[in-house]
Amino acid sequence: MIKRLADRLFRWFCHPDYYPDIRGDLEELYQRNLEEGRQLEQWRYLLQVLGLLRPNLIRSFPQPTLIHPAMFRHYFHISTRNLLRQKLFTTINILGLAIGLSSFLLINEYIRFEESYDSFFKNADQIYRMSTVQVVNGEVGEKDAMIYQPAPQALKDELPEIENATVTYKFDELVLRQGTSIIQEKHVVSADSIFLDIFNYKILQGSPEEMLTEPNAIVLTESKAKFYFGDQDPLGKTIQILGSFNRPFKVTGVIQGIPENTHYKFDILISDGSIKNRRDYNSWNYNNYYGFVKLNKQATVSSLNDKLEAFAKKYTDENTKERFTLYPIQDIHLKSDYTFESEISGSEKAVSFLRAIALFILLIAWVNYINLSTARAVNRAKEVGLRKVVGAYKLQLIGQFLLEALLINLLAALMALLVSELSLPYFNQLVGKQVMLHVWNYLPFLLSLLTFFLIGTFVSGFYPALVLSGFKPVAVLKGKFRNSRSGAMLRKGLVVVQFAASIILIANTFTVFRQVQFMQGKDLGITTDYVVGFGIPNVEKDQQEAHNNKVKSFADALRTHTAIETVGGTSNLPGGGGADISSTTNIIRMVGLTDLTDGTTYVQSNDEYFLDAVSLQLLAGRNFDRNRTADTMVVMVNQALLRRFNIHDVESVLHEQIQFGEDDSNGKFEIIGVVKDFNRTSLKSSVEPTLYFPDYTPNNMVLKLNPEHYQEGLAYLQETWAKFFPDAPLDYSFLDDRFAALYAQDQRFGEIFGTFSGLAIFIAILGLFGLSSFMAVQRTAEVGVRKVLGATVSSIIGLFYKDFLMLLGIAGLVSIPATYYGMNFWLSTYAYRIAFPWLLVAVALMIVVVFALLTVGYQIYKVAILDPAKTLRHE
Amino acid sequence: MKTYPLGEFEEIVLLTVGVLFDEAYGVAIKDAVEERAHRKVSVGALQSALKRMEKKGYLQSRTGEANAQRGGKPKRFYTITAFGKLALQQSKGIRTELWEAIPQLAFDFKHA
Numbered sequence: 013m014i015k016r017l018a019d020r021l022f023r024w025f026c027h028p029d030y031y032p033d034i035r036g037d038l039e040e041l042y043q044r045n046l047e048e049g050r051q052l053e054q055w056r057y058l059l060q061v062l063g064l065l066r067p068n069l070i071r072s073f074p075q076p077t078l079i080h081p082a083m084f085r086h087y088f089h090i091s092t093r094n095l096l097r098q099k100l101f102t103t104i105n106i107l108g109l110a111i112g113l114s115s116f117l118l119i120n121e122y123i124r125f126e127e128s129y130d131s132f133f134k135n136a137d138q139i140y141r142m143s144t145v146q147v148v149n150g151e152v153g154e155k156d157a158m159i160y161q162p163a164p165q166a167l168k169d170e171l172p173e174i175e176n177a178t179v180t181y182k183f184d185e186l187v188l189r190q191g192t193s194i195i196q197e198k199h200v201v202s203a204d205s206i207f208l209d210i211f212n213y214k215i216l217q218g219s220p221e222e223m224l225t226e227p228n229a230i231v232l233t234e235s236k237a238k239f240y241f242g243d244q245d246p247l248g249k250t251i252q253i254l255g256s257f258n259r260p261f262k263v264t265g266v267i268q269g270i271p272e273n274t275h276y277k278f279d280i281l282i283s284d285g286s287i288k289n290r291r292d293y294n295s296w297n298y299n300n301y302y303g304f305v306k307l308n309k310q311a312t313v314s315s316l317n318d319k320l321e322a323f324a325k326k327y328t329d330e331n332t333k334e335r336f337t338l339y340p341i342q343d344i345h346l347k348s349d350y351t352f353e354s355e356i357s358g359s360e361k362a363v364s365f366l367r368a369i370a371l372f373i374l375l376i377a378w379v380n381y382i383n384l385s386t387a388r389a390v391n392r393a394k395e396v397g398l399r400k401v402v403g404a405y406k407l408q409l410i411g412q413f414l415l416e417a418l419l420i421n422l423l424a425a426l427m428a429l430l431v432s433e434l435s436l437p438y439f440n441q442l443v444g445k446q447v448m449l450h451v452w453n454y455l456p457f458l459l460s461l462l463t464f465f466l467i468g469t470f471v472s473g474f475y476p477a478l479v480l481s482g483f484k485p486v487a488v489l490k491g492k493f494r495n496s497r498s499g500a501m502l503r504k505g506l507v508v509v510q511f512a513a514s515i516i517l518i519a520n521t522f523t524v525f526r527q528v529q530f531m532q533g534k535d536l537g538i539t540t541d542y543v544v545g546f547g548i549p550n551v552e553k554d555q556q557e558a559h560n561n562k563v564k565s566f567a568d569a570l571r572t573h574t575a576i577e578t579v580g581g582t583s584n585l586p587g588g589g590g591a592d593i594s595s596t597t598n599i600i601r602m603v604g605l606t607d608l609t610d611g612t613t614y615v616q617s618n619d620e621y622f623l624d625a626v627s628l629q630l631l632a633g634r635n636f637d638r639n640r641t642a643d644t645m646v647v648m649v650n651q652a653l654l655r656r657f658n659i660h661d662v663e664s665v666l667h668e669q670i671q672f673g674e675d676d677s678n679g680k681f682e683i684i685g686v687v688k689d690f691n692r693t694s695l696k697s698s699v700e701p702t703l704y705f706p707d708y709t710p711n712n713m714v715l716k717l718n719p720e721h722y723q724e725g726l727a728y729l730q731e732t733w734a735k736f737f738p739d740a741p742l743d744y745s746f747l748d749d750r751f752a753a754l755y756a757q758d759q760r761f762g763e764i765f766g767t768f769s770g771l772a773i774f775i776a777i778l779g780l781f782g783l784s785s786f787m788a789v790q791r792t793a794e795v796g797v798r799k800v801l802g803a804t805v806s807s808i809i810g811l812f813y814k815d816f817l818m819l820l821g822i823a824g825l826v827s828i829p830a831t832y833y834g835m836n837f838w839l840s841t842y843a844y845r846i847a848f849p850w851l852l853v854a855v856a857l858m859i860v861v862v863f864a865l866l867t868v869g870y871q872i873y874k875v876a877i878l879d880p881a882k883t884l885r886h887e
Numbered sequence: 888m889k890t891y892p893l894g895e896f897e898e899i900v901l902l903t904v905g906v907l908f909d910e911a912y913g914v915a916i917k918d919a920v921e922e923r924a925h926r927k928v929s930v931g932a933l934q935s936a937l938k939r940m941e942k943k944g945y946l947q948s949r950t951g952e953a954n955a956q957r958g959g960k961p962k963r964f965y966t967i968t969a970f971g972k973l974a975l976q977q978s979k980g981i982r983t984e985l986w987e988a989i990p991q992l993a994f995d996f997k998h999a
Contacts, residue, residue, distance in 0.1 A: 037914050037962075039957050041930070069931070
């Protein structure tokens with residue numbers, strides 16, 4: 013077998029003069045060795061044959077005349093001439109390819125950027141985040157990105173596989189004072205020195221080992237250092253942190269700016285030692301921290317699962333449902349389905365949808381070239397015939413037409429570079445991220461451009477080249493040439509693909525927008541119009557009493573203005589992120605009424621005005637009352653909580669008691685009211701089972717303003733704030749804006765989808781325009797004869813339409829199930845979703861049909877109105 | 888003086904062809920070189936050298952009879968031409984001269 017193969021190979025490459033005797037030598041050696049009983053003789057034979065591959069032994073291979081410079085010049089000449097003569101064809105192709113290529117490449121860079129999250133750290137594949145999940149009956153329930161403060165260190169002490177561990181707290185917002193200015197900082201986290209060892213950001217000033225060891229040390233990023241201290245040396249300077257810290261922090265270091273592509277962003281680090289007096293520090297009751305560990309090179313996460321389970325049991329209790337997981341940090345941005353993420357994650361689904369769009373667009377552009385060049389093959393048939401007659405090889409002709417494709421693709425690639433560069437600012441704006449600054453000096457982009465330019469040349473050029481070079485010269489030169497049936501079938505097939513892709517993209521765009529619209533317009537259970545929310549500054553514990561009084565008089569002062577209707581207080585402003593609320597996984601029951609029940613319970617505290625401020629309906633019972641001194645162990649619940657206990661009669665739970673944990677001596681809270689379900693956060697999540705506790709000096713205020721005079725109300729708020737809290741900035745927002753911001757990503761996704769769908773259908777229509785123009789011209793004579801025989805213009809157009817309508821019908825049949833499948837998949841990520849919008853899909857279909865028919869109709873009309881006397885003159 | 892380019896391997900092959908005289912064909916030459924010069928010779932290297940030297944005019948060849956053991960393929964016998972002899976002589980001459988020009992001291996090794 014191997015010997016036969018080797019023989020064939022040898023016969024193929026060997027010089028025919030030398031073949032017989034060398035072959036004889038080989039055979040003689042082979043037979044002799046075989047007689048000596050040698051093993052693997054066939055392989056040795058093959059080796060000998062390969063050893064014969066020498067310049068003076070191989071036959072002369074015909075030099076591909078294709079690369080002869082004169083011929084090359086000639087092809088180039090003919091190609092340019094053809095391109096210039098067929099201006100419409102050339103423009104459509106170059107424009108379509110350029111738009112397709114630049115869309116594809118820009119999206120490609122965006123996807124690359126999204127996938128690059130957290131991969132720039134040294135040994136990023138060994139870094140994991142330690143998180144908490146609940147396992148109920150063997151199934152993973154709640155997944156919480158956060159961890160108990162001491163857990164990472166304890167895990168490191170227990171497991172030798174863990175090389176390093178760090179724990180960090182992310183502050184919502186801190187108010188800093190430097191000199192006389194007061195600045196709100198939203199990206200402050202705590203860190204120990206291990207933190208900067210695991211996340212190896214470049215340290216510009218300060219000692220990496222020591223700068224985070226002392227309490228009250230602060231490390232700034234480069235830009236923050238510049239912001240606070242200008243050109244002065246920041247080391248040793250102090251910054252006052254107000255609020256519950258209310259003490260100076262010493263700058264001990266400066267690190268490089270944090271890039272966009274990490275999920276754990278911060279501008280300022282404060283040393284771990286500064287937060288030791290937090291209640292949740294060193295506690296196994298509150299998982300409010302993010303923990304990161306670095307595994308050693310040999311360890312794999314899957315092998316650690318059992319140890320993690322044992323670890324959880326050891327440190328919490330034997331029957332715990334809690335498990336700790338190690339989640340690779342590089343996957344967090346796109347794949348994490350944990351709650352309490354440190355920032356809104358990207359979406360892997362969105363990325364794969366985008367990838368599909370990008371491919372669709374490029375495909376549509378390539379199809380244009382294939383369709384138009386094969387359709388126009390008739391025009392080149394005589395040329396091909398003649399070339400063959402004077403002795404052109406088929407290979408040469410393929411080369412010629414590939415060169416033509418190369419030329420078009422090259423022009424398109426250059427134009428794509430220009431288009432990408434010019435549209436980059438809009439693209440960055442569209443995706444909401446600074447993906448690149450420029451494309452022309454960004455090497456990965458240029459490499460992709462080169463790659464896809466070459467692939468494009470081959471994909472789009474190869475089939476037409478094969479068709480064109482395959483013509484039989486005799487048939488062609490006799491004038492018997494017809495476009496082949498299979499070629500026409502292929503073109504129709506490709507047109508169907510284009511239509512189908514367009515319908516899918518448009519229908520999907522509509523669906524995405526409809527869902528976003530639905531979420532924004534859905535009844536949340538509360539009224540958010542003209543309701544403003546803002547935070548109240550924190551103070552240290554010893555000043556709490558005075559502060560409470562101050563907040564109370566502030567609220568009272570606000571109530572005096574007529575434009576302010578209600579002033580309510582709450583721990584959680586509606587419209588916050590998923591992680592904005594406290595929650596507990598402690599088991600819970602209604603005393604004497606229900607068994608202990610698992611699950612996450614959310615905890616919010618409000619004052620008695622909150623319900624009114626957001627128009628939240630009280631279904632049963634009464635509101636809080638601060639004048640009733642007995643109102644300390646009371647609670648309100650929402651319907652979602654009752655549903656967990658399978659209770660539907662809201663009245664029946666009044667005066668029942670809620671108790672946490674298994675211990676009967678734990679505190680019991682009397683249910684005094686049931687409120688209607690309302691969506692606190694994005695409609696991606698369902699209403700959280702929540703307990704509402706009374707708190708008359710909460711951290712946030714909600715103001716319901718009079719719609720007609722809300723501006724006066726706002727002005728008064730600012731004025732009053734300045735009087736009461738001169739040291740703190742007022743940061744207010746309308747609740748409906750807060751909700752809208754939650755959907756910013758979905759909105760953006762819709763816009764991206766919309767933009768590129770528009771481009772895709774533009775390219776498709778462009779191709780159709782060219783194709784139908786060509787077909788109409790081809791059939792000019794037929795149209796002339798029909799007219800002579802009495803056909804009207806409309807009947808001629810109808811005749812042509814019949815073909816296209818069938819293609820559109822097939823495209824519809826293909827695309828609707830695809831859309832249905834894809835969009836149901838996407839919609840399934842929402843707790844509140846629209847039904848599949850059949851009507852919108854029909855509209856999408858109609859849009860494509862109308863555009864297609866208009867395009868085709870226009871071209872045919874141009875031919876159909878011609879005077880048959882003129883068109884038939886030459887027949 | 889006219890020079891006759893001759894590589895080291897070529898020289899060995901050429902000499903071997905001379906040794907075998909009328910029986911010098913591929914396999915025989917290969918065997919002889921392997922036996923006398925104690926080196927492995929691949930068919931490729933040998934054939935390449937033979938064809939090269941034939942082209943240079945050091946060798947001439949004739950086609951022998953076919954036989955079954957060779958899969959029905961003929962042998963090709965090589966013989967040295969006058970030109971080839973000149974090349975060999977020149978090569979030998981250069982070596983002899985060089986040998987004689989080496990001073991005695993150069994070979995005076997002390998074996999410690």
